[in-house]
Amino acid sequence: MKGYAMLKIGESxxxxxxxxxxxxxxxxxxxxxxxxxxxxxxxxxxxxxGDRHNMxxxxxxxxxxxxxxxxxxxxxxxxxxxxxxITPDWNSLEAQxxxxxxxxxxxxxxxxxxxxxxxxxEFFHVNDADGNLALLPKNINVVDACMLSDMVPTGxxxxxxxxxxxGDTVLVIGIGPVGLMSVAGTNMRGASRIIAVGTRPVCVExxxxxxxxxxxxxKNGPIFQQVLDMTDGNRRRWCRNLCRxxxxxxxxxxxxxxxxxxxx
Numbered sequence: 001m002k003g004y005a006m007l008k009i010g011e012s013x014x015x016x017x018x019x020x021x022x023x024x025x026x027x028x029x030x031x032x033x034x035x036x037x038x039x040x041x042x043x044x045x046x047x048x049x050g051d052r053h054n055m056x057x058x059x060x061x062x063x064x065x066x067x068x069x070x071x072x073x074x075x076x077x078x079x080x081x082x083x084x085x086i087t088p089d090w091n092s093l094e095a096q097x098x099x100x101x102x103x104x105x106x107x108x109x110x111x112x113x114x115x116x117x118x119x120x121x122e123f124f125h126v127n128d129a130d131g132n133l134a135l136l137p138k139n140i141n142v143v144d145a146c147m148l149s150d151m152v153p154t155g156x157x158x159x160x161x162x163x164x165x166x167g168d169t170v171l172v173i174g175i176g177p178v179g180l181m182s183v184a185g186t187n188m189r190g191a192s193r194i195i196a197v198g199t200r201p202v203c204v205e206x207x208x209x210x211x212x213x214x215x216x217x218x219k220n221g222p223i224f225q226q227v228l229d230m231t232d233g234n235r236r237r238w239c240r241n242l243c244r245x246x247x248x249x250x251x252x253x254x255x256x257x258x259x260x261x262x263x264x
Contacts, residue, residue, distance in 0.1 A: 003056035003121030006113075009047040015054055017117065020125035024071040027129035029063035029083060031119055033142040036060075037085070037150055038176070040113060049114060058120035059085040059112035060149040062142035065133070072129045080136040083119065085150040087111050087132040147177075155181025159189055166190035171227055172212070175203045180210055187211030195230065197223055 005015045022028045040057050042048035065079040075081065088100035088109040095103040103109045111127070112118040126132055136145055155178045164170055170191045172182045175198035186194050187210060196212040198204060204215060216226045 001122040003117065004058070005054050005056045005117075005120075006044050006052050008053055009051050010045055012044055012057070015056075017054075017056070017121070019123050020117070022067045022069050022125070023127070024069040025128055025130070026069050027065050027072060027075060027126045027133060028067040028123055029061075029081065029119075029126055029133075030066050030123055031061050031063050031121070032080065033062045033146050034058055034060060034119055035146040035149070035151075043113060055113065055115075056117035056119075056121045056124075057113045058118035059110070059114075060146050060151075061119035061124075062136060062145045062149070063119070063124075065129075066123065068129060074130045075133055075135070079133075080138075080142065082134040082136055082145055082148055083126060084132060084134075084153070085110065085112065087127055090128050090131040151177040152181050154178045155183075156185040158182050159185035164189040164191055167192045169193040169195070169231060171195045171197070171216075171223075172207075173197045173223065175200075175207045175212075179203075180206055183207050183212050184210040195227060 001017060001019045002014055003017055004012065006012050007015070020028060036058070037060050039048070039059070043052070044057065061083045063081055063083050065075050065077055065081055067077060068075055086101060086109045088095045088103040090100070090103070092103035094100070095109075101107065101109040107114070112124075117124060136142065158178075159182055162170070164186050166189075168191045170186045170193070172179050172186065172194065175183065175196050179196070179198070180203065183194055183196055191211075193214065194212045195214045195216060196204075196207045197216045197218060198207065199217050199219065207215070214230060216223055216230075220226060
């Protein structure tokens with residue numbers, strides 16, 4: 001089968017590989033729609049997870065099931081499914097303890113395009129199919145549904161980690177796809193004020209639609225100082241901070257009661 005792979009850091013291309021084999025609890029799927037994640041870019045061009053050779057990229061996908069193992073109960077060939085970016089081993093001790101993202105080791109719930117061939121191929125393997133696939137309703141477009149594989153849940157997960165409550169003031173640093181989903185999730189959780197950091201006009205307009213009330217530009221000085229000025233530097237005011245970044249930006253200080261919750 002053909003797949004688009006990371007050949008080494010800074011080099012990618014189409015390669016030929018054997019079609020994966022299906023285990024008793026697993027599924028083999030054929031992509032219907034895929035999306036490129038910023039993590040794919042970081043992996044390929046920056047070596048964010050170290051060097052990889054001939055590893056097929058991609059972890060955001062909707063697919064058709066073409067084969068299932070004999071122990072799979074909920075899926076059959078021909079089903080349209082959403083494939084999440086994180087596919088834990090649900091029988092692992094870590095998953096059973098509530099840390100499915102780290103099943104089998106630190107971040108090992110993230111398999112596709114990390115240490116396992118990803119979804120940018122003619123066929124790909126999904127472990128623990130009953131726990132790692134979701135049936136798509138007929139009226140959902142597979143292209144739209146790709147957002148549910150990584151962008152939406154990552155943004156919403158950040159909101160959960162920050163424990164956003166009714167009436168909170170929330171700072172969202174970065175309003176790309178995941179940041180926008182953090183804005184939406186924060187709004188759904190009842191935040192009274194949502195401060196978004198970003199400057200691209202299309203992202204600013206979208207963030208407004210999702211509920212952002214104020215905007216900060218990193219071009220206008222340190223983010224933390226702008227936010228403290230906007231919130232009157234009130235030591236009793238909680239500012240919950242959602243961020244998707246590989247580098248820690250300037251944010252609040254402990255003495256200002258700025259609660260930080262980092263994702264990825």
